[in-house]
Amino acid sequence: MAIGRPTQSSSQAPDTGAARRPSRARGIPEATVARLPLYLRALTALSERSVPTVSSEELAAAAGVNSAKLRKDFSYLGSYGTRGVGYDVEYLVYQISRELGLTQDWPVVIVGIGNLGHALANYGGFASRGFRVAALLDADPGVVGSTAAGLPVRHMDELESIVETQQVSIGVITTPPGAAQQVCDRLVESGVTSILNFAPTVLTVPDGVDVRKVDLSIELQILAFHEQRKAGEEPDRTDSVLDRAPGPVRAAAAKLRRAAGGTAKAEPAKSTAAKTAKATQPPAGGEGDLSAVMPA
Amino acid sequence: MAIGRPTQSSSQAPDTGAARRPSRARGIPEATVARLPLYLRALTALSERSVPTVSSEELAAAAGVNSAKLRKDFSYLGSYGTRGVGYDVEYLVYQISRELGLTQDWPVVIVGIGNLGHALANYGGFASRGFRVAALLDADPGVVGSTAAGLPVRHMDELESIVETQQVSIGVITTPPGAAQQVCDRLVESGVTSILNFAPTVLTVPDGVDVRKVDLSIELQILAFHEQRKAGEEPDRTDSVLDRAPGPVRAAAAKLRRAAGGTAKAEPAKSTAAKTAKATQPPAGGEGDLSAVMPA
DNA sequence: TAGATTGTTAATCGATTAACAATC
DNA sequence: TAGATTGTTAATCGATTAACAATC
Numbered sequence A, B: 001m002a003i004g005r006p007t008q009s010s011s012q013a014p015d016t017g018a019a020r021r022p023s024r025a026r027g028i029p030e031a032t033v034a035r036l037p038l039y040l041r042a043l044t045a046l047s048e049r050s051v052p053t054v055s056s057e058e059l060a061a062a063a064g065v066n067s068a069k070l071r072k073d074f075s076y077l078g079s080y081g082t083r084g085v086g087y088d089v090e091y092l093v094y095q096i097s098r099e100l101g102l103t104q105d106w107p108v109v110i111v112g113i114g115n116l117g118h119a120l121a122n123y124g125g126f127a128s129r130g131f132r133v134a135a136l137l138d139a140d141p142g143v144v145g146s147t148a149a150g151l152p153v154r155h156m157d158e159l160e161s162i163v164e165t166q167q168v169s170i171g172v173i174t175t176p177p178g179a180a181q182q183v184c185d186r187l188v189e190s191g192v193t194s195i196l197n198f199a200p201t202v203l204t205v206p207d208g209v210d211v212r213k214v215d216l217s218i219e220l221q222i223l224a225f226h227e228q229r230k231a232g233e234e235p236d237r238t239d240s241v242l243d244r245a246p247g248p249v250r251a252a253a254a255k256l257r258r259a260a261g262g263t264a265k266a267e268p269a270k271s272t273a274a275k276t277a278k279a280t281q282p283p284a285g286g287e288g289d290l291s292a293v294m295p296a
Numbered sequence C, D: 001t002a003g004a005t006t007g008t009t010a011a012t013c014g015a016t017t018a019a020c021a022a023t024c
Helices: A030-048 A056-063 A067-077 A089-100 A115-122 A124-129 A156-165 A177-190 A216-230 A247-261 A271-280 B030-048 B056-063 B067-077 B089-100 B115-122 B124-129 B156-166 B177-190 B216-230 B247-261 B271-280
Strands: A086-088 A106-111 A131-138 A151-155 A170-173 A194-197 A210-213 B086-088 B106-111 B131-138 B151-155 B170-173 B194-197 B210-213
Touching: A030 A056, A030 A067, A030 A089, A030 B216, A056 A067, A056 A086, A067 A089, A086 A089, A089 B216, A106 A115, A106 A156, A106 A177, A106 B216, A115 A131, A115 B115, A124 A131, A124 B216, A131 A156, A151 A156, A156 A177, A170 A177, A170 B216, A177 A194, A194 B216, A210 B216, A216 B030, A216 B089, A216 B106, A216 B124, A216 B170, A216 B194, A216 B210, B030 B056, B030 B067, B030 B089, B056 B067, B056 B086, B067 B089, B086 B089, B106 B115, B106 B156, B106 B177, B115 B131, B124 B131, B131 B156, B151 B156, B156 B177, B170 B177, B177 B194
Parallel strands: A106 A131, A106 A170, A131 A151, A170 A194, A194 A210, B106 B131, B106 B170, B131 B151, B170 B194, B194 B210
Antiparallel strands: none
């Protein structure tokens, strides 16, 4: 029973939880790094309101975390606060920006200008945090040559030269899932070392390349899980109580199922279960245009 | 120094890492729940290729995790494997689907039909995992009445009746950040108890309401952090070496800065730092259309 | 000085992982 | 029976949190 190539991705920390590589470069924990943008956003809002200083309690509230966590996070950056007073807003904005690498310019390429790619391209706010759209790329001749957000959509063939001449190190993949790994490979080969993947695909990348993913489908499924719990224990179920029966009973049932199935396709054994699943959860495919965001 | 309302969100587990409420309903850890959709996707692909069984090693590779973790995750669901053989693909697809609540239908409303909302609406794949777009909503009369993906965009005023009549429990927010909390409040008041937030805003919700967020800006910033590390220690910096000086020196410098600044606006003291930050990182605002995805 | 608030410690909790006995 | 692979244990690691001494 062969499976597609073995996968492996380096520091994929996304919602899945853990970071792959320790990556606490200079000792900042990954969980802290992930919260710095949150603090920065809250601080920027305070800055715009000309608030000079803020306490850990207030800032934590604005960022939606607890204050002990915030103080611990900041302690990794240094001692930027003043006991009895709080934190200097402007100074902290600068320190966090610098720590995140936002005091420099980051050229970004977006590959796959479908609905989502178009939407991202249209977003003028890229620039506001030091991110600059270096190019929009697509493989479809029907899309190449059109413009999105004032930028021309260029052909994938130009990828390598664009990445090289503009020193692009971050790539955004908004292609359909089928093309994602291939696009990823080309990005990496061109010299891109950070990838933000919107395609519902597990990307394989060499060591030293970071991949983060944004996956609408996964988020919705996690919400559904919790939602199901709220709606009273065990909603309507077509399958038998055996699934929730105590260990021995369930094990015996499973044994029966498999015994009946044999080695070949085991169709009859798992019949009820499999058919029910198929009914409410078709194999997908022939999706809409945003196929990049959910599994095909 | 007042700050906006204190924030608090229930089980916001996103990239930020930790889950707010334990929420391990019936004992399934949050980290495991977040990986179930990943396994399900890999299993669905195997199912389509008619692969009957799969080992933890193979499935783990396909899902991009290690096999010990996968086996541990599955052990929370029950004993669905067969020693010496592996897991029955179809049966596992069904069990995970059921555990995630995907064997039932989940009506979803999308609020804010800008570029991103439009993109999501156009995505036909919603249905493929049991999610159904119940309605598209917008507050802008210029948008209301248009169609997206064959569905009419309806006015926000219809929110309450739609949620009630169609039993909607999941809402997706793709509005500009300024409107997100207000929209969230209305969703919650209407009866929605799970929210997927694309607006770069910390949402405040009552207990019992789950919020997950998708934040392009944060993902890019995390990538930038790691990217900065790769490019050799400390890239070009306009600010002084003091920022990276050993503790005592840095502390002394900070003290000076604050002493010079006084209580008022402390402008001169942090001048260099603050100005540098402003230069490369303008206060944003006047963003493009996808303002819902990145901070304004 | 008295009050406020940071920065750090230490306890706790949850998640990851290797290893292996159980068992197909 | 021998080989393969699960399910579980236990060790380890990382993240969270309350509490409080340091110090503004």
